[in-house]
Amino acid sequence: MDTLVRENRNGAPAAQQEQFIAPPASLREDGDGYRLEIEMPGVNKEGLEISIENNELTIIGRRSMPQVEGTPVHREMRPHNFRRWFELDPSIDAAKIGARIDQGLVTLTLPKAEQVKPRKITVS
Amino acid sequence: MSLIRYQTPEVASWPALDRWSTLRGELDSLFEMPLWSGFGRQSQLFSAWTPALDVCQNNDNVVAMIELAGMKKEDIEISLHDGMLTISGERKSETAQEDKAERSERFIGKFRRSITLPTRIDANKVSANYKDGILTVTLPKAEEAKPKQIQVNVD
Numbered sequence: 046m047d048t049l050v051r052e053n054r055n056g057a058p059a060a061q062q063e064q065f066i067a068p069p070a071s072l073r074e075d076g077d078g079y080r081l082e083i084e085m086p087g088v089n090k091e092g093l094e095i096s097i098e099n100n101e102l103t104i105i106g107r108r109s110m111p112q113v114e115g116t117p118v119h120r121e122m123r124p125h126n127f128r129r130w131f132e133l134d135p136s137i138d139a140a141k142i143g144a145r146i147d148q149g150l151v152t153l154t155l156p157k158a159e160q161v162k163p164r165k166i167t168v169s
Numbered sequence: 170m171s172l173i174r175y176q177t178p179e180v181a182s183w184p185a186l187d188r189w190s191t192l193r194g195e196l197d198s199l200f201e202m203p204l205w206s207g208f209g210r211q212s213q214l215f216s217a218w219t220p221a222l223d224v225c226q227n228n229d230n231v232v233a234m235i236e237l238a239g240m241k242k243e244d245i246e247i248s249l250h251d252g253m254l255t256i257s258g259e260r261k262s263e264t265a266q267e268d269k270a271e272r273s274e275r276f277i278g279k280f281r282r283s284i285t286l287p288t289r290i291d292a293n294k295v296s297a298n299y300k301d302g303i304l305t306v307t308l309p310k311a312e313e314a315k316p317k318q319i320q321v322n323v324d
Contacts, residue, residue, distance in 0.1 A: 074271055111300070118225055
């Protein structure tokens with residue numbers, strides 16, 4: 046569903062590219078489609094960039110961290126921005142994808158296209 | 170005559186070497202990390218959810234920041250005891266039971282992080298702010314722990 050091997054597909058040397066963190070994500074299927082959640086702490090609405098190209102859904106989150114002056118005592122956070130990409134299943138209606146971000150959690154709703162939904166055919 | 174051949178800047182380096190230098194850079198940065206912080210996280214790695222924690226200090230405050238994406242403010246608990254700051258909480262799953270999880274990398278459940286504070290702080294003035302999935306706890310230093318300038322009078 047998301048192929049890490051193809052992530053560096055631009056062919057440019059790795060050293061010249063911006064480094065990204067691939068954040069944890071969850072995908073769930075509900076009645077009418079899928080729900081994708083991606084953790085991007087430090088990202089707000091302005092820093093979020095979602096694009097679809099050639100059936101590939103790319104989510105980039107640029108962090109705007111609270112600025113604190115001082116000397117670090119303990120450090121675990123990594124300073125990079127986030128990026129994750131997924132290949133969209135043909136059953137998803139790309140035009141109807143919805144997105145929201147709340148407390149650094151990106152939620153995407155990916156509805157299934159009408160023709161894929163189960164439907165009853167009335168016999169006349 | 171020199172035996173060492175310098176690489177002219179015009180010559181593009183072999184792309185594979187670039188990757189090698191990136192890897193080396195990453196390894197270097199790994200060694201630059203304070204060892205104890207690395208071990209601190211590792212010991213908890215197999216048991217539970219360990220959100221990343223940063224602590225820094227300036228003249229007036231000790232500031233702790235923790236990455237907590239998609240939490241509710243009410244589900245986060247901050248406590249201070251014996252010079253140790255503890256941030257704990259629980260993330261509850263919002264999805265209905267009948268939903269089918271296709272893939273799940275996110276932690277659902279409880280976490281707990283503790284850190285011994287580098288100086289004494291004024292417990293009554295501690296404040297916290299949760300924004301964009303980052304919890305920032307500001308702990309003002311106790312008066313006696315602040316650096317002071319002492320004026321020396323020479324007669």
